[in-house]
Amino acid sequence: xxxxxxxxxxxxxxxxxxxxxxxxxxxxxxxxxxxxxxxxxxxxxxxxxxxxxxxxxxxxxxxxxxxxxxxxxxxxxxxxxxxxxxxxxxxxxxxxxxxxxxxxxxxxxxxxxxxxxxxxxxxxxxxxxxxxxxxxxxxxxxxxxxxxxxxxxxxxxxxxxxxxxxxxxxxxxxxxxxxxxxxxxxxxxxxxxxxxxxxxxxxxxxxxxxxxxxxxxxxxxxxxxxxxxxxxxxxxxxxxxxxxxxxxxxxxxxxxxxxxxxxxxxxxxxxxxxxxxxxxxxxxxxxxxxxxxxxxxxxxxxxxxxxxxxxxxxxxxxxxxxxxxxxxxxxxxxxxxxxxxxxxxxxxxxxxxxxxxxxxxxxxxxxxxx
Ligand SMILES: *Cc1c(COP(=O)(O)O)cnc(C)c1O
Numbered sequence: 001x002x003x004x005x006x007x008x009x010x011x012x013x014x015x016x017x018x019x020x021x022x023x024x025x026x027x028x029x030x031x032x033x034x035x036x037x038x039x040x041x042x043x044x045x046x047x048x049x050x051x052x053x054x055x056x057x058x059x060x061x062x063x064x065x066x067x068x069x070x071x072x073x074x075x076x077x078x079x080x081x082x083x084x085x086x087x088x089x090x091x092x093x094x095x096x097x098x099x100x101x102x103x104x105x106x107x108x109x110x111x112x113x114x115x116x117x118x119x120x121x122x123x124x125x126x127x128x129x130x131x132x133x134x135x136x137x138x139x140x141x142x143x144x145x146x147x148x149x150x151x152x153x154x155x156x157x158x159x160x161x162x163x164x165x166x167x168x169x170x171x172x173x174x175x176x177x178x179x180x181x182x183x184x185x186x187x188x189x190x191x192x193x194x195x196x197x198x199x200x201x202x203x204x205x206x207x208x209x210x211x212x213x214x215x216x217x218x219x220x221x222x223x224x225x226x227x228x229x230x231x232x233x234x235x236x237x238x239x240x241x242x243x244x245x246x247x248x249x250x251x252x253x254x255x256x257x258x259x260x261x262x263x264x265x266x267x268x269x270x271x272x273x274x275x276x277x278x279x280x281x282x283x284x285x286x287x288x289x290x291x292x293x294x295x296x297x298x299x300x301x302x303x304x305x306x307x308x309x310x311x312x313x314x315x316x317x318x319x320x321x322x323x324x325x326x327x328x329x330x331x332x333x334x335x336x337x338x339x340x341x342x343x344x345x346x347x348x349x350x351x352x353x354x355x356x357x358x359x360x361x362x363x364x365x366x367x368x369x370x
Pocket of ligand 1: 054055056057080081083084126152154155175176177178187188189
């Protein structure tokens with residue numbers, strides 16, 4: 001079986017984790033939390049890092065920190081994980097969608113401005129599958145209308161837009177360190193910003209909005225979104241190898257493209273000239289003319305011992321969101337098409353070129369035999 005992903009954990013993770021156990025620092029009070037925050041913020045290029053318990057928590061914390069609240073509108077892609085919409089909804093805000101671009105699958109930035117209203121507070125670009133969003137137009141629309149830019153960089157650790165790291169381009173960014181992300185802490189996340197006030201609000205929200213100097217007195221409703229010292233220890237170890245991990249991801253991505261690029265009916269993940277993608281997951285879209293959709297291809301690959309995952313289902317098609325009265329009668333044709341025709345292939349750091357060859361020949365056989 002070739003797994004879709006497998007985290008790579010090593011001796012350094014074990015050593016730092018053992019340190020937590022030996023010292024008794026297992027809660028969020030331990031020293032690795034601060035070290036992880038400072039090192040990750042330094043790596044991406046922001047002043048502050050606030051580690052939290054997941055990427056989903058990071059998104060909500062970032063929106064809170066940016067001042068998003070009741071009745072505000074947040075513009076985000078229709079093609080993304082539900083966490084983006086959840087973050088807005090939990091704070092009483094309203095997700096407003098834009099469709100995806102057909103080739104990078106990122107939000108189509110040319111659709112953003114017509115969705116701006118007097119209630120719009122923020123734009124949330126999501127760097128999908130490790131490829132940066134075209135940020136200059138996003139930032140200029142935000143400047144023009146006085147909006148906050150919150151990057152969801154959960155799939156883009158180390159990706160670059162015009163030479164600058166994703167997650168340092170907007171006002172604040174949200175990260176995930178779930179087991180399948182480019183660096184992992186098992187579960188975990190972080191908020192990054194260079195804005196001191198936003199950093200303070202994020203730290204407060206993560207820790208029940210305790211008032212500094214007056215414990216057990218609360219003027220606002222927060223959460224316990226704290227990360228443990230043990231998770232942060234794994235994060236510090238993972239971060240020390242991040243450049244190597246990104247190099248491997250890019251190498252795998254380029255090898256996949258080389259092997260799949262000339263198969264008719266398969267659209268490969270692209271990389272724009274201004275982008276450094278980190279190929280978080282290697283993705284393909286099947287042309288409808290093949291007469292195969294993603295779930296048929298996935299089932300056929302599974303029979304040959306190859307594990308894959310489907311693309312996101314559009315937010316506007318999620319029953320849980322529609323039942324709130326959201327997105328009625330809205331259509332996002334690119335999102336709907338890639339949701340049916342897109343899948344991602346085995347992309348773990350331990351994947352070998354030989355395994356990629358096996359995946360590619362299985363895909364060829366399935367197309368031919370169909
Ligand atoms: C993984 C992911 C999240 C959520 O992160 P969790 O740590 O699983 O909560 C949010 N946004 C995107 C784009 C993701 O890929």
